[in-house]
Each structure stands twice: as C-alpha cells, then as structure tokens.
Amino acid sequence: MSALKLKKGVSKHSAYDLRDPNADVDEPHTLAVIVDNEPGVLARVIGLFSGRGYNIDSLTVAEVDHTGHTSRITIVTRGTPSVIEQIKAQLGRIVPVHEVHDLTVEGPAVERELALFKVAGQGDKRIEALRLAEIFRANVVDSTLESFVFEMTGTPGKIDAFAELMRPLGLSEVARTGVAALSRGAV
Amino acid sequence: MAQTMTGAKMVVQALKDQGVEVVFGYPGGAVLPIYDEIFQQNDIRHILVRHEQAAVHSAEGYARSTGKPGVVLVTSGPGATNAVTGLTDALMDSIPLVVLTGQVPTFMIGTDGFQEADTVGITRPCTKHNWLVKDTANLAGTIHEAFHVATSGRPGPVLIDIPKDVQFASSKYVEPRKTVTSHYQPRMKGDIELITQLVDAMESAERPVFYTGGGVINSGDAASQLLRELVDATGFPITSTLMGLGAYPASGKGWLGMLGMHGLYEANMAMHGCDLMINIGARFDDRITGRVADFSPKSLKAHIDIDPSSINKIIHVDLPIVGDVAHVLEDLLRVWKSRGRKTNKEGLAKWWKKIDDWKAVSCLTYRNSDTVIKPQYALQRLEELTKGMDRYITTEVGQHQMWAAQFLTFDEPKRWMTSGGLGTMGYGFPASIGVQLAHPESLVINVAGEASWLMNMQEMGTATQYRLPVKQFILNNERLGMVRQWQQLLHGERYSHSWSESLPDFVKLAEAFGAKGILCTDPKDLDDAIMEMIKYDGPVIFDCLVEKHENCFPMIPSGSPHNEMLLGDANATNAIGAKGAVMV
Known part of the structure; x- marks a missing residue:
C-alpha cells in the first residue's frame, strides 16, 4: 500500500467546484472572453474551437471598450467538465485574450438574446400571433397586411418557446443575435 | 531622439537591437527592400538556405542549441507556405522563433496578386501568435x-507579415525599451501551497519517479541545474521524454533512460508502478502514455508546467502546479530542505531494488552480426568514439531517431535536437546546419535515415557554401524503416511503398556538392570510417549500409499500457489489436 499522506484526487481547485472532473456528461457553459480588438482575433478563437473539435452553440462579439479597444466574445459551448476546463485554458493561452470567465460556474448570471421573427398570415392566425406576442412582450417592428416582424429579447429558452408557438401561425424567418451574458451583482 | 527610417531598415535595426546575430532566409520579390538593407551592413549574418522549410528547421537547430530565438526571413506566397511545416514543428516542440515574411503591398492584399497568400490566415494555427503590419509606424x-x-512563457514560433509598401515607407524607429509591452506576461511562480503538498508527498513516497520533458530545457540552464540537485539530493529515479534528454545527465545515478513507446523497459515499468509521479515540463504525449485508461494507475500525480492548457489535458493530475520549471524547482528545493530533507529511505531502497531487476532485463539487447552492420551497433560505436567530445546531435525521424535516443547519451542540455511532437522527416539536416553555425568549433552530427535525409538534401549546398563541417551519419537500410516495421506488425507484412528505390550514390552525391562521401558496409571497417568522418574538416555524408529488416525495440504497441512492452521480434506478431491499429 502507498504510504502517501496525500489522497488521490485531492486538488485545491475542487474546494468550490464540486463537479466530477471525470464525468462524461456534456453540459452547456457560457464563457465571456475579453480580447484585444485586433484583426484576426475572432478567427483565432473560432479556429481554436474548430481545430480542437469543440462545439459552439452560440457566439456574439462586439467592441465593448472603444478607448481600450477591447471586445467581449460571449460563447455558449458544451462539453464534459474536463473539456470545458481545457477550452478555458486554451482560450487563455491566446496572446490577445485578456480574461476568460465561465459565467456558468462563477455565480449567477443573466443571459439574454435578441431575436426577430417574421410571421406571415391572415385572419384568425394573424390575431392569434399578435395576442401571443403581447403575452411574450414582443414588439412589432414591421407590419404589412399579410405579415408582422416581431422583436423579442429573452433567454434562449423563451425565444425557442415563442418560435414554436409562431410556427403554425405562419413563421417564415427567424434572426437571432446569440447570447449576451453578464454576471449578476456588483462585480 | 527617435530616428526616422524606412520599414526595411527598421527590420534590420530591430533585429540588431534584439541581439540577433544570424538570420536564415531566402530572398524574393516581396522582401527585396529588407535584403537590400542586409546587403549594406555587417552586424547580422544572413545564411542563404536552399528551401524555406530548411530555413525554419535551421533556425530551430540554432534556437535549441543556444537557448536564443531563431530568426527567419522569407518572401511572400510560396516562401511563407514553405515555412509552414517548420512553424508547426516549432509550435509542437515549443521552440522560440521569429519568422519574417514579405507580403504584397497593402493596396494589393486580397486581389490574388502574384505570390500573394493569406499568410497570417494560413499560419494562425501553427504559430503562437502572428501579425500583419499595415503601417510602418507600428513595425x-x-x-x-x-x-x-x-x-x-511557453516558447513558440511567431510570424510577422510585412507588405512591401510598409518596407519602403518611412517612420520613426521605436527602441525595444520604449516599446509598450503587452499584457502577455505568463505566470512564473508556482502556487506555494501546492508545492508544499508536493513536498509532503515526496517525504512519504515509497515509489517516486521524476518524469521530465523539454520544458526543463526551455526553462533555461538554471532549471537543469536545479533538477540535478533535486534528483541527486532525494535519490529518486528519473526518466525523461525524447525532448528532455540531457537536462539530467545520462551518467547520473538516478537516470533510468528515456520512457515512452520506444523507451527503456525500466523507465516505463517505473512509470507504471510508481506511487508518486512528478512530471516536470512534459505534457503526457500519446507516445508517452500508451493506453490512457491504464496509465500509471496507482500513482499520485504532480504536474509542473508553465502552460495551464497542458495540465489535465490528457491525464488528470492531483497537484497541478502552473509556473516556470526553474522558479518552481527553486521553491520546491527550498521547502524540502527547510523541512529537513526527508525521504522514505526504506521504501526507496526497495523501489531501487525493483528497478534494478527491471534493468537486468537489458531491454536494449540486440543480436549483433559479423557481416552486416546493425544500426544499433553503428550508434554504439558512434557513441563510444565521440563520447567525450564537444558534441551536438540532431536527428531525422524514424527508427534511427529512436535508436539514437536509446544508444547515445547526453550529459548536458541543448545537445540533442530532434523533431518530437510533429515528427518531421527532413528536420535533422537543416537543424544540424543551424547548430553548427551557433557552435562553429563543435562536432555536429545528424543521425539520419536515408529516406528522411533525402527530404532536405538540397541543403548540401548551404553546408558547402558556408563550410559547415556537419556530419550526415545516414543509417541506410533502403527502407522507410519505421513504416516497414509497422507494416510488419500491423498490415500482414505487405510493405506498401516503404522501400527507397533509385537511391543516389551518396558518395558521388557528396562529391557533386564539393563535400566528402564515405561508404561503410562492413562492421570491421566501421570504427575507422567514423574516425575518418570526425577528422575531416568539412561536411561529410556517411553512407552506413545497415541491416535492412531490423526492428526497433523495446516497443509499447499502440493502444497498450506501459507494462505490456514488446522486447523483441519473438513476441511481436499480432501484438497490436484493432483498437491500437487506428492509433498512429
């Protein structure tokens, strides 16, 4: 028997993160990556995901600090806990990457997505679409006698639910921005 | 007062200010202004290679044998694409390189201009970072x-793409000390709490082993010194990856030899049976781990690495210590010493007894011959005859590379240059040129196979032009030996395209380039022939005709764990199962 005082599997990083690092169940994670807004930086991030075989469920990017020229890339990805850890470490290794935050494990976070829905229809269907839009707090941003374009902000789940309801009512096109997310609280 | 100068002049000035002495390159239309500046100065030496891939491998050889970054200058389009293999090689083996490529002028980018290629796009995944400079002010x-x-941090190749108009335009030169350094500042010091936990484990471990890699060498000479002190003071056994050979001396008492697929039996068995594995600057490569599920099943694992992404990538470790090897080893030694230099002496004695039993297997034994030169014998003689010399070894890729790692010994770091991660055939010859340039008075030998060597044979021109006395020690079995070995073990002895037909007469080839050629076919002539090679003041092609069907053992068949090594041909048939066959 080993006389080691230390037990296998001991790691100080497991103090707060109680996920089993060897679990083989995929879970979704929302990552916020702060990068220098320089040419090619998005290609580096995407190339990392495709080159190493990771998944991207959703991705949004825009410059968030116009004086410091930093952008925020929000990525929703999925993988086993060890794959997620590897994704974060690989992202952190990219030279223009400043910070990598895992909003799924760092505490509560708000996630929102904006979507536009084009619904074409007449008669009862048209009235029903408008009624449901009100319930979902979607705005009408374009209307003709045969169609509406609804604008809605919400969680990806809410947007999915609204799209499902609109489908039989004449949904013809959907545009989604992908997830933007921030941690809750002061910091 | 900052000087105003052209972009081309800026390149040369910046290289000078960075202490660059040698640039490996090949001119072309898009870098002509820089070549014009190189022409008008004498501080930086430019070495004209015969192919851009060789420029990068030469720079790698230079970098690995000196610890300084290698510098490459090539033109746009094909110049840049030819450099890609070398860049990938350097990325896999963490070699610091700065590669400068020419580009079509900014106003032509995107027009499919002559010799235009999306160089930063192509090289993005094979560099640590790259830049396209569109304004001379930023150059x-x-x-x-x-x-x-x-x-x-973890060293690697970087590339700067410089459009031709940026080379012609003028701007103010910025000195290194006035450059705004980026936020890129990797963490050097390891977490002291984890280091202390590792000391705890070291004090009680019964069966510890150090598993070291190229990270020790990359960390600098201080890291190698600290490692030696740590190994010798604790009395723990140590094994190393292909990349880490020389960090701990092969003559040291803790040395087990290389581990891995063609590593030594005692090293692999120690890895399998240990209760404490201390990985220092290695990355659990698949050539090392074998079957991951059965990798060293009973051990507590510590991993010291400067790259956080190396940790828990392949093997889950218990003590992940992110930091520079030298910094961490310094703290580790300090803590261990301050707590009374404790080890589990009784456990260690038993452990060494076990290791000695494994050593007694003599896994490198081979059947020698009086009539045919065995490749192992050729390397044993090379080792014997060059041992005490100021010697640097490079290799190509294949059986000869593994035999060289098994039979040659290294007592110092930075003496062994080989393509580890990428396994690039054609690496060794240009690398030997880079090494020889950095160490003009030293003996530089490229241990090669004839097939690998032919991949960059054009560099004979470079070797003779600059009178670089590089010795090309070719173990010629007229086969792609490692491919042939795998076809024998795995593909029913159907040797599909794994023989080298229409080989040149290497002696005549040497003479055609103005070098010396030596042919050796008889084991009895070998010593004299090797001495003739060493004594000759100039490049030599040594054509050593060896046994054609020799296999490289010991071997962990792909998909197998460490304790299922093949020790010789006798147990090799059908050793690789269907699962292993898909592994490379």
Whole structure:
C-alpha cells in the first residue's frame, strides 16, 4: 500500500467546484472572453474551437471598450467538465485574450438574446400571433397586411418557446443575435 | 531622439537591437527592400538556405542549441507556405522563433496578386501568435513584441507579415525599451501551497519517479541545474521524454533512460508502478502514455508546467502546479530542505531494488552480426568514439531517431535536437546546419535515415557554401524503416511503398556538392570510417549500409499500457489489436 499522506484526487481547485472532473456528461457553459480588438482575433478563437473539435452553440462579439479597444466574445459551448476546463485554458493561452470567465460556474448570471421573427398570415392566425406576442412582450417592428416582424429579447429558452408557438401561425424567418451574458451583482 | 527610417531598415535595426546575430532566409520579390538593407551592413549574418522549410528547421537547430530565438526571413506566397511545416514543428516542440515574411503591398492584399497568400490566415494555427503590419509606424514595436511573445512563457514560433509598401515607407524607429509591452506576461511562480503538498508527498513516497520533458530545457540552464540537485539530493529515479534528454545527465545515478513507446523497459515499468509521479515540463504525449485508461494507475500525480492548457489535458493530475520549471524547482528545493530533507529511505531502497531487476532485463539487447552492420551497433560505436567530445546531435525521424535516443547519451542540455511532437522527416539536416553555425568549433552530427535525409538534401549546398563541417551519419537500410516495421506488425507484412528505390550514390552525391562521401558496409571497417568522418574538416555524408529488416525495440504497441512492452521480434506478431491499429 502507498504510504502517501496525500489522497488521490485531492486538488485545491475542487474546494468550490464540486463537479466530477471525470464525468462524461456534456453540459452547456457560457464563457465571456475579453480580447484585444485586433484583426484576426475572432478567427483565432473560432479556429481554436474548430481545430480542437469543440462545439459552439452560440457566439456574439462586439467592441465593448472603444478607448481600450477591447471586445467581449460571449460563447455558449458544451462539453464534459474536463473539456470545458481545457477550452478555458486554451482560450487563455491566446496572446490577445485578456480574461476568460465561465459565467456558468462563477455565480449567477443573466443571459439574454435578441431575436426577430417574421410571421406571415391572415385572419384568425394573424390575431392569434399578435395576442401571443403581447403575452411574450414582443414588439412589432414591421407590419404589412399579410405579415408582422416581431422583436423579442429573452433567454434562449423563451425565444425557442415563442418560435414554436409562431410556427403554425405562419413563421417564415427567424434572426437571432446569440447570447449576451453578464454576471449578476456588483462585480 | 527617435530616428526616422524606412520599414526595411527598421527590420534590420530591430533585429540588431534584439541581439540577433544570424538570420536564415531566402530572398524574393516581396522582401527585396529588407535584403537590400542586409546587403549594406555587417552586424547580422544572413545564411542563404536552399528551401524555406530548411530555413525554419535551421533556425530551430540554432534556437535549441543556444537557448536564443531563431530568426527567419522569407518572401511572400510560396516562401511563407514553405515555412509552414517548420512553424508547426516549432509550435509542437515549443521552440522560440521569429519568422519574417514579405507580403504584397497593402493596396494589393486580397486581389490574388502574384505570390500573394493569406499568410497570417494560413499560419494562425501553427504559430503562437502572428501579425500583419499595415503601417510602418507600428513595425519596430511589433518586432520587439514578437521577440517578447516568442521567448516568454511557453516558447513558440511567431510570424510577422510585412507588405512591401510598409518596407519602403518611412517612420520613426521605436527602441525595444520604449516599446509598450503587452499584457502577455505568463505566470512564473508556482502556487506555494501546492508545492508544499508536493513536498509532503515526496517525504512519504515509497515509489517516486521524476518524469521530465523539454520544458526543463526551455526553462533555461538554471532549471537543469536545479533538477540535478533535486534528483541527486532525494535519490529518486528519473526518466525523461525524447525532448528532455540531457537536462539530467545520462551518467547520473538516478537516470533510468528515456520512457515512452520506444523507451527503456525500466523507465516505463517505473512509470507504471510508481506511487508518486512528478512530471516536470512534459505534457503526457500519446507516445508517452500508451493506453490512457491504464496509465500509471496507482500513482499520485504532480504536474509542473508553465502552460495551464497542458495540465489535465490528457491525464488528470492531483497537484497541478502552473509556473516556470526553474522558479518552481527553486521553491520546491527550498521547502524540502527547510523541512529537513526527508525521504522514505526504506521504501526507496526497495523501489531501487525493483528497478534494478527491471534493468537486468537489458531491454536494449540486440543480436549483433559479423557481416552486416546493425544500426544499433553503428550508434554504439558512434557513441563510444565521440563520447567525450564537444558534441551536438540532431536527428531525422524514424527508427534511427529512436535508436539514437536509446544508444547515445547526453550529459548536458541543448545537445540533442530532434523533431518530437510533429515528427518531421527532413528536420535533422537543416537543424544540424543551424547548430553548427551557433557552435562553429563543435562536432555536429545528424543521425539520419536515408529516406528522411533525402527530404532536405538540397541543403548540401548551404553546408558547402558556408563550410559547415556537419556530419550526415545516414543509417541506410533502403527502407522507410519505421513504416516497414509497422507494416510488419500491423498490415500482414505487405510493405506498401516503404522501400527507397533509385537511391543516389551518396558518395558521388557528396562529391557533386564539393563535400566528402564515405561508404561503410562492413562492421570491421566501421570504427575507422567514423574516425575518418570526425577528422575531416568539412561536411561529410556517411553512407552506413545497415541491416535492412531490423526492428526497433523495446516497443509499447499502440493502444497498450506501459507494462505490456514488446522486447523483441519473438513476441511481436499480432501484438497490436484493432483498437491500437487506428492509433498512429
């Protein structure tokens, strides 16, 4: 028997993160990556995901600090806990990457997505679409006698639910921005 | 007062300010202004290679044998694409390189201009970082930043793409010390709490082993010194990856030899049976681990690495210590000493007894011959005859590379240059040129196979032009030996395209380039022939005709764990199952 005082599997990083690092169940994670807004930086991030075989469920990017020229890339990805850890470490290794935050494990976070829905229809269907839009707090941003374009902000789940309801009512096109997310609280 | 100068002049000035002495390159239309500046100065030596791939491998050889970054200058389009293999090789083996490529002028980018290629796009996944400089004002600063990125943290190749109009335009030169350094500042010090936990484990471990890699060498000479002190003071056994050979001396008492697929039996068995594995600057490569599920099943594992992404990538470790090897080893030694230099002496004695039993297997034994030169014998004689000399070894890739790692010994770091991660055939010859340039008075030998060597044979021109006395020690079995070995073990002895037909007469080839050729076919002539090679003042092609069907053992068949090694041909048939066959 080993006389080691230390037990296998001991790691100080497991103090707060109680996920089993060897679990083989995929879970979704929302990552916020702060990068220098320089040419090619998005290609580096995407190339990392495709080159190493990771998944991207959703991705949004825009410059968030116009004086410091930093952008925020929000990525929703999925993988086993060890794959997620590897994704974060690989992202952190990219030279223009400043910070990598895992909003799924760092505490509560708000996630929102904006979507536009084009619904074409007449008669009862048209009235029903408008009624449901009100319930979902979607705005009408374009209307003709045969169609509406609804604008809605919400969680990806809410947007999915609204799209499902609109489908039989004449949904013809959907545009989604992908997830933007921030941690809750002061910091 | 900052000087105003052209972009081309800026390149040369920035290289000078970074202490660059040698640039490996090949001119072309898009870098002509820089070549014009190189012509008008004498501080930086330019070495004209015969192919851009060789420029990068030469720079790798230079970098690995000196610890300084290697510098490459090539033109746009094909110049840049030819450099891609070398860049990938350097990325896999963490070699600091700064590669400068010419580009079509900014106003032509995107028009499919002559010799235009999307160089930053193509090289993005095979560099640590790269830049396209569109404004001369940013050029000098970018070059300084490039040296910083290439050499700090886990080293790697970087590339700067410079359009031709940026080379012609003028701007103010920015000195290195005035360059705004980026936020890129990797963490050097390890977590002291984890280091203390590792000391705890070291004090009680019954069956510890150090598993070290190229990270020790990359960390600098201090890291090798600290490692030696640590190993000798604790009395723990140590094994190393292909990349780490020489960090701990092969003559040291803790040395088990290389581990891995063609590593030594005692090293692999120690890895399998240990209760404490201390990985220092290695990355659990698949050539090392074998079957991951059965890798060293009973051990507590500590991993010291400067790259957080190396940790828990393949093997889950218990003590992940992110930091520079030298910094961490310094703290580790300090803590261990301050707590009374304790080890589990009784456990260690038993452990060494076990290791001695494994050593007694003599896994490198081979059947020698009086009539045919065995490749192992050729390397044993080379080792014997060059041992005490100021010697540097490079290799190509294949059986000869593994035999060289098994039979040659290294007592110092930076003496062994081989393509580890990427396994690039054609690496060794140009690398030997880079090494020889950095160490003009030393004996530089490229241990090669004839097939690998032919991949960059054009560099004979470079070797003779610059009178570089590189010795090309070719173990010629007229086969792609490692491919042939796998076809024998795995594909029913159907040797599909794994023989080298229409080989040149290497002696005549040497003479055609103005070098010396030596042919050796008889084991009895070998010693004299090797001495003739060493004594000759100039490049030599040594054509050593060896046994054609020799296999490289010991071997962990792909998909197998460490304790299921093949020790010789007798147990090799059908050793690789269907699962292993899909592994490379």
